[in-house]
Amino acid sequence: MIKGLYETHIQVSNLENAIQFYTEVLGLTLAHRDETRPIAFLWIGKGKDFMLGLWEQKENLQPRHFAFSSDKEDILNYSVDYLQNRNLKPYNFLKDGIDKPMVFAWMPALAIYFNDPDGNQLEFISVLEGEGRPEWGVISYEEWVSKNNEGK
Template identity: 75%
Template sequence: MITGLYETHIQVSDLTKAVQFYTEILGLQLAHYDETRPIAFLWIGEGKKAMLGLWEQKESLQTRHFAFTCDIEFIQQHSELFLKNNQLQPYNFLKNGSSAPMVFAWMPALAIYFNDPDGNQLEFISLLEGNGQPELGVLSYDQWLELKKS
């Protein structure tokens, strides 16, 4: 019945700035902008398969979390530099001071976090091959690779 998640919405304090962030920095495509509501819809990826709605909320802003699917090579080799070059602070799930991506062994998936200008917690994530191993918890990608060799 359900085959995926098509759309999610978040609140932003300044719609114009948020649209600029999501289109110019993250590369999403503006689908529709309605100043009267005020809301903007952005396409995520190719083929209109997913959408992000940005709702301007001047008071009582509630931040959210969601993840963008990315290629493993991008996360592993380029995400940290990409984020830093765009004045975004990457961090891992453990928030232990490291900006290196981490593996959620239960999935398994490689992920790195950052915040948008309003404090919404965003994530770049890529599923890894193989079965999940929840007993391993959250670990570095190097640790994951070492364990996969064993």
């Protein structure tokens, strides 16, 4: 019955600023703006496969987390520069000051994080080939490759 996640919604403190951030900085497309309420909907990617809803909330803002599907090569080769060139600070799941993508070995998946202007925690993620190895924890991509090549 369930094929995937179609949309998610987040709270933002200023709808105009959020629309600008998500369209001009991240490249999403404005799909619809509700003129009767402070709400906007954005298309993620090409077509109408995925949507992000922005809800303006002036008080008690509750930041959320969600991840954008990305290609492994884009995350490895371009994500840090992509974010830094947009004045965004990339960080890994460990928040250890290293701005390189990390691997969640249990999945396995490669990911890098950043925040929107309202503190919502955003992520670029790519599921990797191979079996998950939860005992490896969260490791660098280089360590993931090395461990997977041991014994071959």
